[in-house]
Structures are given as C-alpha cells and as structure tokens.
Amino acid sequence: MTPTHIRRIGTDPAQLPAANLRELLNQLYRSRGQVESESTLGLADLAPYDTLAGLAQAVELLAATLRSGRSILVVGDYDADGATGSALAVLGLRALGTQAVAYLVPSRFAYGYGLSPPVVDAAAPQCPGLLVTVDNGIASIAGVERANQLGIPVLITDHHLAGTDLPAAAAIVNPNQPGCPFPSKHLAGVGVVFYVLAALRAHLRAAGWFTADRPEPNLAEYLDLVALGTVADVVTLDRNNRILVEQGLRRIRAGRCRPGIRALLQAAGRDPARATAADLGFYVGPRLNAAGRLTEMSLGVECLLCDDPIRALDLAGQLDALNRERREIEGTMRDQAETLVERIVLRGDDLPPGLCLYGKGWHEGVSGIVAARIRERYHRPVIAFADAADGLLRGSARSVEGLNIRDAIDLVDRRRPGLIARFGGHAMAAGLTLKPECLSDFRVAFRDAVREQLGEAPPVHEIRSDGELPPRLMNLETCDALRLGGPWGKGFPEPLFDGEFEVLSARLVGERHLKLRLKPERGPLLEAIGFGQGERLELARGRVHLAYRLDVNEYRGERTPQLILEHLQSTT
Structure with missing residues (x-):
C-alpha cells in the first residue's frame, strides 16, 4: 500500500477563537480561497460569454x-x-x-x-x-x-x-x-x-x-x-x-x-x-x-x-x-487488476511510477472505473486496457495530482510515432488506442514519461485535512450546514477532518465496508462507515486516528450524525 500522510490546512477549527458553526464555515471557505462576501454564487457573477x-x-x-x-x-x-x-x-x-x-x-x-x-x-x-x-x-x-x-x-x-x-x-x-x-x-x-x-x-x-x-x-x-x-x-x-x-x-x-x-x-x-x-x-x-x-x-x-x-x-x-450490472462487472475486473499488481510485488519488483494493466475479457466500458480504483489504492497514474471489437486495445487513463496524463501520453506519441493509434483527454483522465503488439513497448515508454514528470521518489498519498472538529460541532446542525455549504467538488473539496477516537466495535457490512462505533475524547458516541475499507478491520481496535467527512445517516426516519471514513490508522 502507498504510504499516507495527513496534512492539516488552514486554521484548526479546535483553535478558532469562536469555535461555532458560522466561524467554522468561514474558515473552510477561507482555506479554499473564498471570502465570506463571495458566498452568494449568483448568476450575475458568471464570467461573460463574450470572451x-x-x-x-x-x-x-x-x-x-x-x-x-x-x-x-x-x-x-x-x-x-x-x-x-x-x-x-x-x-x-x-x-x-x-x-x-x-x-x-x-x-x-x-x-x-x-x-x-x-x-x-x-x-x-x-x-x-x-x-x-x-x-x-x-x-x-x-x-x-x-x-x-x-x-x-x-x-x-x-x-x-x-x-x-x-x-x-x-x-x-x-x-x-x-x-x-x-x-x-x-x-x-x-x-x-x-x-x-x-x-x-x-x-x-x-x-x-x-x-x-x-x-x-x-x-x-x-x-x-x-x-x-x-x-x-x-x-x-x-x-x-x-x-x-x-x-x-x-x-x-x-x-x-x-x-x-x-x-x-x-x-x-x-x-x-x-x-x-x-x-x-x-x-x-x-x-x-x-x-x-x-x-x-x-x-x-x-x-x-x-x-x-x-x-x-x-x-x-x-x-x-444497468448500473447494478456495471458494478458486478467492475468488482470482477477490480479483483483481477489487484491480482496483476500483486504479482508485480511478489516478483520483488518495485511498482513502476505508472501502471499499465490489461486483462483478457475486460469490458472496455468499465476499464476507466477500474483504473480509478487502482489509482486510489496505489496512488499512481493507471491505464487499464481492454480488447475492442476492432481488434485494437482501448485504454482508459486516470492520473494523480502532479501528473498531466494527456501530456504524458502525448510525450510517448512524439517520441515513438506510430506506437499509439489515437488519444485525447484531460490532465486527469484520458483515452487511447493501440495495437495489442504495441502494449509492451508502450508500457515502458509510459513509465519513462511518468517518471520525468513525477521523479524517482515513491509517491506518498497526502490527505489534506481541515483539522480537528470540536466534539460539540459533531451534530446534525453541522451536518446539514456542511451539506448545503457547497457545492463541494474537485478544486473546492468537501470538508475533511481528522482526530483520534476509541473503537468500541468494528464489523464488516456488505463484504467490503467497515462499520465502526466510536467514542471521541468528549461528546456523544458516533457511528462511522468506511466504504471499501473492509481490509482495515484488523487495524480498527483500540485508539485510532481517522480522517473523515461528517454526514447524516438516515434510517427508518431517524437522522443521526455519521462519519464517512477516508483513512484509518492505529495509534496503539
């Protein structure tokens, strides 16, 4: 697994002069480059079309x-x-x-x-x-x-x-x-x-x-x-x-x-x-x-x-x-992709800075999601290839911060003309097509192109936290204010907090998800869910350091605060 580092940004909410909900929201906006007066988000403020x-x-x-x-x-x-x-x-x-x-x-x-x-x-x-x-x-x-x-x-x-x-x-x-x-x-x-x-x-x-x-x-x-x-x-x-x-x-x-x-x-x-x-x-x-x-x-x-x-x-x-069917296909492909990566590790090789994965029978419509899942786990740019009906390989690429994936592919294309049939995309996502016999050469050329952008140092997955949320703000009022305080997304991330808790109970739900009952240092007991984090069940005991989002769990008409886990590490 890629090492994970939690870095706090802005002023820690626990250290605010007035740790109330309004000041919390103002601090969250400021740390994202927005001042309070800009929070109206009216249509009159849109950039004019004439440029x-x-x-x-x-x-x-x-x-x-x-x-x-x-x-x-x-x-x-x-x-x-x-x-x-x-x-x-x-x-x-x-x-x-x-x-x-x-x-x-x-x-x-x-x-x-x-x-x-x-x-x-x-x-x-x-x-x-x-x-x-x-x-x-x-x-x-x-x-x-x-x-x-x-x-x-x-x-x-x-x-x-x-x-x-x-x-x-x-x-x-x-x-x-x-x-x-x-x-x-x-x-x-x-x-x-x-x-x-x-x-x-x-x-x-x-x-x-x-x-x-x-x-x-x-x-x-x-x-x-x-x-x-x-x-x-x-x-x-x-x-x-x-x-x-x-x-x-x-x-x-x-x-x-x-x-x-x-x-x-x-x-x-x-x-x-x-x-x-x-x-x-x-x-x-x-x-x-x-x-x-x-x-x-x-x-x-x-x-x-x-x-x-x-x-x-x-x-x-x-x-x-169709989405349920897609999830089933994705689960199978993801497991196979994990096996491919594990084989690299078992051979004693260091994971390359960029991963090119191919599975016989993979569904080309789902390969982009699989690339994203492997990227999230190993924090490396990933291209997942699948067989296309025309006999070519179609790759879906997903990148990490600091690497323009389209530029990396373009560099390969300029250095090795004819290796790639066609490509296009964004800094963080791209697509390409190549002949099956070109995959090995492309894998090497892509690895070199990624290394030039990211360097030789192994990647560290950095989680940017808004700090420690005071227990008195872990309530439904804060949940609702954060929910409607956005819109949150790429470049204006949803608030993420971190802190230490005592695990009272831990279990798996839905095979892959981690369900916890937690006790903060002060304040009421809390439920937490870590989607896709079932592999961390053995770590979920005693004192733990969590990175989490605050959300609402709605069940049978009852609404309660719930932590959505992004990361868990043991402190005991």
Missing part, C-alpha cells in the same frame, strides 16, 4: 441555420457530460426556435470517441444543415474533413485540451483552444453549450427574433442539466463552475428540474429536496454513465429529454439496472 474565442462565428452560424429552417444534428459523447450537454443543446435550440434538431450519440463500441469519419457517414443520411459537437470534436480533424467533403458545416463545442492542429470546422468554441481569453478554463462540455445558447439568445433578441408566438426562453431553467454534467465530469469547481452547479442544485431542490433527473435521484434513493453535488456525482452520474458504458447513451439522453414523469421513472429504472 470565449470563436463564439461570434458560432452564433452567426447557428442563427443563419435557424433562419433558413435547416436541421441541426447534435453529436455528443457517451458519458454524463456528453449526455447532459446533448440534452441541453436539443432542449435549448428547440426553445430558441429551431424547427428541426436531433441528436446522435455514437456507441463507444461501434465508433469510439469523437466525430470520426464513420460517425459523419452515419449522420449524412439525415441530411443535417449543421453538425454541432458536444463534449468532443477538438481532436476530430479527419471527421471534420469528411463532413466538409460532404458539404456539412461543423460547429465544435468542446472543453478538452487541443492538440497542435485544429480541425477545419466552421466554428470552434472551446475555452482551452489556443488563444482563448475566457477566464474559466474548467468549463465542462455542458457548460460550454450553456454559454453558446446564452450568446445565441442575446443575438436573436437583438435581431427581433422573439415574438408573442415565439417567446424568449429562460435558459436558467436548464441549469439542472449543467449542474449534473459539470459535477459528473469531475472538472475543477472554480468560482464560475460553482455558480453553475449551485444554481442548478437550487432548482433541483425547489422541484424545478427535469423529470429525468428527479427520477434518477429517486432511483438512487436520494431526496431531490435535499440534493447536493455529491448526490449528482456519486448517485445520479454513475447511473447515467452506465448506459454509455454497457450499451449506448441514447437511453440516458432520452431520460433527460423526457417530459413525462411516469416514463422518466421507467427509463431511470432501466439505467439503475
């Missing part, structure tokens, strides 16, 4: 298509960001007066990622007047070229990092394209779509497009979709994204969300009236993603587009069933 490069061309293109009555085909991605972005594009364009708009989400198994030439050929029979990509396209040079050959203009909306060359699209809107001055570089794909729609609405308003028969829509009604896609894609929650997420959550809690999102929350056993970013990220997102991982994402998009609450519940039920 997005390519937006003027995109708006002109969309407006001309609307006026001509030509159809628009949205080409999305097969993850939650792509699904929410596709649904937002369809709903928003309809609301703005588009006569004909449809969507196409390519199957990851049949077409792979992005606007490829085969995807363009599959779209061509629909005779679209415009192709609009969502959450993809910035690397689709060949696909855009094919569309241009067929006379179909392409508008790219994306947020992935751009390569050296850009596609010859009619317009590109991507905050991460070279030269774009837009200040929020962490917009998810669905966030980019929201900005495009907002700019298009302003253009149409100025042109006198809206009438009594064609009223101007309130695009804020779709912020529930923006919130879901932003959280599920695990982009950094800078202030701009926090505004988008918070505004979407407010609409969900107020009962003003899409029937599909409400149905997905209900399928997960979560109360929409108390929804948080964690509910979207850990409960709704995985159920939506299950469609793209095991079949194809149209089921998820249809759930989000659905206006009928009864049908939405049925679609959400189908997604929930």
